[in-house]
Amino acid sequence: MNSRILFLFVALTFGLFAVDGAISVYPVEKKDRFVSEEVVLKVDLKTTAFSIMNAKIGLENSKDYIVVAPKSASSLETLDINDTQWQVVHYEYKLYPLHAGKITITPIDIAFKASMGYGQPDNNFTFQSDALILDVRAPKGVGKEDFVLSTPNYTLKSDVSPKLSETNVTQIKVGDAIELKVIQEAKNVPDILLKPIHFSENPRLKIYKEEPILKSKEAGTATIVTRTDSFTFVAAKEGNVSIPSQKLIWWNPAEQVLHTEKTPSLHFIVLPNPKSAASLTPSEEEKPSALSILLILILIGVLYKLIPYIQKKKAEKKVAYMQSEEGRFKTLLDSCQDSDMTTLYHDFYSWLEVADPKLSRVGFRGITEVQPSFRDALHELEEVLVDPQQTFDKKNFINELTKFREVLLKQQQVRQEGLPENINPIL
Numbered sequence: 459m460n461s462r463i464l465f466l467f468v469a470l471t472f473g474l475f476a477v478d479g480a481i482s483v484y485p486v487e488k489k490d491r492f493v494s495e496e497v498v499l500k501v502d503l504k505t506t507a508f509s510i511m512n513a514k515i516g517l518e519n520s521k522d523y524i525v526v527a528p529k530s531a532s533s534l535e536t537l538d539i540n541d542t543q544w545q546v547v548h549y550e551y552k553l554y555p556l557h558a559g560k561i562t563i564t565p566i567d568i569a570f571k572a573s574m575g576y577g578q579p580d581n582n583f584t585f586q587s588d589a590l591i592l593d594v595r596a597p598k599g600v601g602k603e604d605f606v607l608s609t610p611n612y613t614l615k616s617d618v619s620p621k622l623s624e625t626n627v628t629q630i631k632v633g634d635a636i637e638l639k640v641i642q643e644a645k646n647v648p649d650i651l652l653k654p655i656h657f658s659e660n661p662r663l664k665i666y667k668e669e670p671i672l673k674s675k676e677a678g679t680a681t682i683v684t685r686t687d688s689f690t691f692v693a694a695k696e697g698n699v700s701i702p703s704q705k706l707i708w709w710n711p712a713e714q715v716l717h718t719e720k721t722p723s724l725h726f727i728v729l730p731n732p733k734s735a736a737s738l739t740p741s742e743e744e745k746p747s748a749l750s751i752l753l754i755l756i757l758i759g760v761l762y763k764l765i766p767y768i769q770k771k772k773a774e775k776k777v778a779y780m781q782s783e784e785g786r787f788k789t790l791l792d793s794c795q796d797s798d799m800t801t802l803y804h805d806f807y808s809w810l811e812v813a814d815p816k817l818s819r820v821g822f823r824g825i826t827e828v829q830p831s832f833r834d835a836l837h838e839l840e841e842v843l844v845d846p847q848q849t850f851d852k853k854n855f856i857n858e859l860t861k862f863r864e865v866l867l868k869q870q871q872v873r874q875e876g877l878p879e880n881i882n883p884i885l
Contacts, residue, residue, distance in 0.1 A: 518821030
């Protein structure tokens with residue numbers, strides 16, 4: 459009789475602490491969805507335990523959409539479902555479709571731990587969501603497979619130095635340089651969706667392109683992103699030269715209007731270099747001493763003019779280095795020494811966008827396919843991003859990161875700026 463009572467007591471105890479878990483994944487309803495327009499995907503983790511820990515949500519970029527993951531859960535609440543209290547953690551992911559048509563969000567692997575409190579064992583839950591299908595429209599006048607930027611606000615600015623005449627054709631000499639900066643600014647889209655600017659080679663011009671500068675900042679509840687493309691055109695041969703206008707289109711989903719923006723079309727005449735001063739013979743009346751003084755004064759004047767230009771170029775070279783693969787990798791290594799894992803994660807992807815743009819869009823899963831030994835270090839980084847109390851082996855991460863960089867460099871992959879042409883074509 460006593461053994462039966464004991465058995466019932468143990469059974470009731472286990473039943474008392476039984477823990478359930480569940481998930482739900484669903485997009486926020488919207489009447490119309492357009493190419494590259496933000497789609498909010500809600501991911502809810504649920505448990506009858508007291509708390510949820512170590513959440514892992516395997517939603518990554520694909521060829522059909524870009525994913526921006528939240529830095530943390532958006533909210534936490536307690537719900538009463540069938541007389542049982544459930545703890546619910548809400549996450550909000552932002553997706554940006556890259557083309558029109560039916561876009562499938564493949565099943566998402568989700569895992570988390572649930573705890574009943576101190577002294578109680580953790581409960582591990584693993585789930586896989588159902589596939590979701592989004593109907594995405596293309597604005598009228600844009601092909602189904604074409605990419606168009608959808609944003610509530612977009613501006614395109616161009617800065618030419620030196621300024622060219624708007625009424626007459628400007629004349630320059632062989633060896634002269636013209637600098638052009640094209641600055642794009644958009645609202646509530648990832649900076650990677652801003653279209654890169656390209657110019658075709660011209661036999662009369664040498665074109666030098668700097669690394670694009672991408673920036674993002676918060677402005678209240680909105681995100682403002684910019685992309686700056688900088689070019690230097692050096693006159694190489696005399697004749698009539700034109701730098702063609704670049705056309706960019708964007709869609710305002712609120713106003714349902716398709717806009718076209720253009721960079722200026724530049725025209726100028728390249729003249730041959732005048733004879734050098736060394737080929738000129740001084741008159742017999744000129745004294746060598748006077749000529750020497752004149753040359754020294756000219757040299758001083760030239761140096762005086764060149765010093766600001768040299769300082770400017772030195773600063774630009776420093777910026778270019780910081781945006782290069784080597785510069786971004788140095789920034790990433792510096793971040794590895796700090797305790798801010800969010801900055802480390804951002805600097806990792808900032809470097810990867812330059813080292814291998816295609817790989818930067820497939821997420822950790824694609825990275826581990828290139829270097830399987832990187833898996834554990836990346837897994838630790840994911841865990842510490844979700845729960846800062848988790849341990850993170852910085853030394854191992856740096857070692858694996860260094861090996862990963864060596865693999866990419868040995869592959870000698872050609873860097874591509876921005877998205878592939880089939881996603882973000884040149885118009």
